[in-house]
Amino acid sequence: MKIIVCIKQVPDTTEVKINPETGTLIRTGVPSILNPYDHFALESALNLKKKHPGFTVDVISMGPPQAKAVVQFALALGADEGILLSDAAFAGSDTWATSYALSMAIKKIGKADMIFCGMQAIDGDTAQVGPGIAQQLGLPQVTFCEHIEVEGKTIIAERHIDGGSETVELRAPALFTMIMPKDHPYAYPSFTQIYSASKKKFSIWNAQDIGAESHYLGLKGSPTQVSKIYPPKKETETQFFNVSAAEAAEKIVEIMKKEGFIK
Amino acid sequence: MLEISVKCIGCTKCVAVCPFGALSMSGKKAVVNMSACTLCGACVQICPVEAISIKRETASKDFSSYKGVWVFVELEDSEDLSAEGDIRKVSFELLSEGRKLADSLKEDLCAVVFAAKNKNYERILGEYGADKVYFCENEEFTVYNTDIYCAAFSALINKHKPSAVLFPATVKGRDLAPRIASALYVGLTADCTALSIRDGLLVQSRPAFGGNIMADILSPNSRPQMATVRPNVMKISQPKSGKIAILIREDIKIDKNMRRVKVLKRRMEKASSSLKIENANMIVSGGRGMKSKERFRLVEELASVLGAAVGASRAAVDMGFKEKSHQVGQSGVTVSPRLYMAFGISGAVQHLVGMKNSDIIVAVNKDPNAMIFTAAKYAFIGDAHQILPKLTEILKKGLKKD
Numbered sequence: 001m002k003i004i005v006c007i008k009q010v011p012d013t014t015e016v017k018i019n020p021e022t023g024t025l026i027r028t029g030v031p032s033i034l035n036p037y038d039h040f041a042l043e044s045a046l047n048l049k050k051k052h053p054g055f056t057v058d059v060i061s062m063g064p065p066q067a068k069a070v071v072q073f074a075l076a077l078g079a080d081e082g083i084l085l086s087d088a089a090f091a092g093s094d095t096w097a098t099s100y101a102l103s104m105a106i107k108k109i110g111k112a113d114m115i116f117c118g119m120q121a122i123d124g125d126t127a128q129v130g131p132g133i134a135q136q137l138g139l140p141q142v143t144f145c146e147h148i149e150v151e152g153k154t155i156i157a158e159r160h161i162d163g164g165s166e167t168v169e170l171r172a173p174a175l176f177t178m179i180m181p182k183d184h185p186y187a188y189p190s191f192t193q194i195y196s197a198s199k200k201k202f203s204i205w206n207a208q209d210i211g212a213e214s215h216y217l218g219l220k221g222s223p224t225q226v227s228k229i230y231p232p233k234k235e236t237e238t239q240f241f242n243v244s245a246a247e248a249a250e251k252i253v254e255i256m257k258k259e260g261f262i263k
Numbered sequence: 264m265l266e267i268s269v270k271c272i273g274c275t276k277c278v279a280v281c282p283f284g285a286l287s288m289s290g291k292k293a294v295v296n297m298s299a300c301t302l303c304g305a306c307v308q309i310c311p312v313e314a315i316s317i318k319r320e321t322a323s324k325d326f327s328s329y330k331g332v333w334v335f336v337e338l339e340d341s342e343d344l345s346a347e348g349d350i351r352k353v354s355f356e357l358l359s360e361g362r363k364l365a366d367s368l369k370e371d372l373c374a375v376v377f378a379a380k381n382k383n384y385e386r387i388l389g390e391y392g393a394d395k396v397y398f399c400e401n402e403e404f405t406v407y408n409t410d411i412y413c414a415a416f417s418a419l420i421n422k423h424k425p426s427a428v429l430f431p432a433t434v435k436g437r438d439l440a441p442r443i444a445s446a447l448y449v450g451l452t453a454d455c456t457a458l459s460i461r462d463g464l465l466v467q468s469r470p471a472f473g474g475n476i477m478a479d480i481l482s483p484n485s486r487p488q489m490a491t492v493r494p495n496v497m498k499i500s501q502p503k504s505g506k507i508a509i510l511i512r513e514d515i516k517i518d519k520n521m522r523r524v525k526v527l528k529r530r531m532e533k534a535s536s537s538l539k540i541e542n543a544n545m546i547v548s549g550g551r552g553m554k555s556k557e558r559f560r561l562v563e564e565l566a567s568v569l570g571a572a573v574g575a576s577r578a579a580v581d582m583g584f585k586e587k588s589h590q591v592g593q594s595g596v597t598v599s600p601r602l603y604m605a606f607g608i609s610g611a612v613q614h615l616v617g618m619k620n621s622d623i624i625v626a627v628n629k630d631p632n633a634m635i636f637t638a639a640k641y642a643f644i645g646d647a648h649q650i651l652p653k654l655t656e657i658l659k660k661g662l663k664k665d
Contacts, residue, residue, distance in 0.1 A: 135446050
């Protein structure tokens with residue numbers, strides 16, 4: 001089987017700080033990482049490859065030229081081929097335009113049996129690109145998967161639902177979005193792996209390469225538009241206490257009594 | 264326009280799958296009757312040779328025929344795959360919010376239900392504000408399936424042309440909404456924390472860029488404008504007893520072959536205890552400031568004395584202090600308990616939007632400029648490591664006395 005994993009480079013958002021005066025983001029010095037959900041999706045694909053001789057795993061990402069780093073990272077972890085979609089025409093794409101571009105690239109790669117995506121990216125949290133790609137390609141989808149087994153052309157997936165889980169069965173080709181299991185120890189490449197990755201096939205494709213219609217790309221092709229960005233507004237009157245720990249503890253108990261949480 | 268190319272091999276799969284009988288065979292090729300076609304895309308998905316495509320006319324920008332605010336009504340899942348659950352609470356939250364939007368647009372609020380049987384939906388949903396209920400009755404809807412729901416919902420949208428559609432940001436809503444948005448080439452905004460109407464457009468507010476700032480998002484050039492909203496974000500309005508919505512039955516034929524993903528087994532967790540943060544009355548939460556998994560126990564001890572649930576910020580979860588299921592915020596769970604206590608949480612926007620609807624917020628942080636204080640009613644500038652044990656001790660003594 002041929003597996004394609006869609007990955008994204010994201011800022012390590014736990015490190016992003018806000019400038020309290022201007023309300024803008026301080027992004028300088030924030031490191032970029034492979035989106036953790038995509039990292040798990042990639043590992044899931046590589047595990048299948050280990051188990052089933054003959055399986056291949058390609059990775060594809062869309063982003064500025066520096067996003068090459070996450071594709072190289074994926075190659076070092078064991079992916080066979082890497083593609084980066086990079087073109088000024090893609091800039092400002094929302095989830096619709098992003099799904100369109102990725103689906104055109106996947107069509108160009110051709111003959112994919114399984115497409116893996118992370119459930120969402122930690123910088124946007126939308127979870128919309130995976131299903132968007134599946135729709136564009138006319139594939140069935142299984143979202144929020146935790147585990148996937150393949151037998152011949154039959155796929156059995158364990159997926160998360162609200163308040164429980166499901167086991168589902170389907171046939172390839174199909175698209176899967178992966179959640180992160182609790183306390184998953186992520187794999188990181190060794191120096192030898194990083195070295196060998198530099199010899200693997202890596203291509204950069206632009207909008208023309210994937211045959212995309214330009215009016216579906218970038219800001220122009222995106223149905224959603226950001227109209228305003230602002231710091232969150234304050235909604236509550238805050239009462240401040242700057243007292244010793246003992247006094248604070250007593251004060252909190254007093255508040256809890258007053259508000260009726262304890263007697 | 265639906266186009267069938269010369270690639271058609273005459274397999275007739277599309278004829279069987281069309282919910283509206285718009286396709287038929289002429290000679291050895293499929294042909295479409297555009298007056299019956301709703302551009303739902305079911306045939307595009309099933310065609311084995313990619314002979315069918317949908318050509319969308321570029322937006323006419325005249326959206327005057329698009330009217331009404333719709334809400335997707337989600338039903339509860341159960342282990343018994345033949346059983347149909349009750350309406351999920353988030354559906355009432357969306358109806359309450361949708362009612363306000365419909366009122367400011369002076370349009371109807373419509374609920375959309377896919378189910379095998381009508382369980383008095385016109386009464387239940389009417390009381391929560393719906394003017395109309397579009398009810399699609401079919402046994403194939405009992406077990407949720409992406410393709411079936413997407414085709415049926417897209418068809419309804421193409422037929423009735425709503426101006427806005429709200430989905431719950433639940434597993435089902437997040438599985439379905441992007442699929443429909445992709446099929447219809449319309450805008451979809453995920454996890455909105457506030458919705459309003461400005462100049463006739465749906466203003467969709469959500470945290471952006473990792474959640475430290477808010478963004479207002481519009482979809483001005485496509486209809487319907489679609490948004491998902493998390494459970495516990497919108498407040499439920501008082502139901503109006505006796506108000507009955509108009510029930511509109513929609514006849515949609517479903518071909519069994521559309522079900523490409525089969526559910527073999529479903530397991531539901533045991534009846535949720537009050538200690539799950541989603542429905543807890545009190546939550547004691549800790550953040551990066553708790554410093555280590557060992558020190559995080561101070562948070563857990565206080566929670567245990569109070570019988571409260573334990574929450575955690577994203578930083579605390581990332582650092583391994585607590586499991587992901589306890590994470591409060593945009594990337595975790597949105598909560599609205601009566602009491603929320605935050606210890607050592609700085610208060611990134613993505614955390615704040617996940618708990619700001621709590622009735623009373625008490626926050627403890629060393630940094631007087633911590634963002635968490637902007638959401639708090641009671642703000643204590645101090646060391647959580649010192650305050651927590653003292654607080655737990657007082658409460659333990661107090662509870663023993665009783």
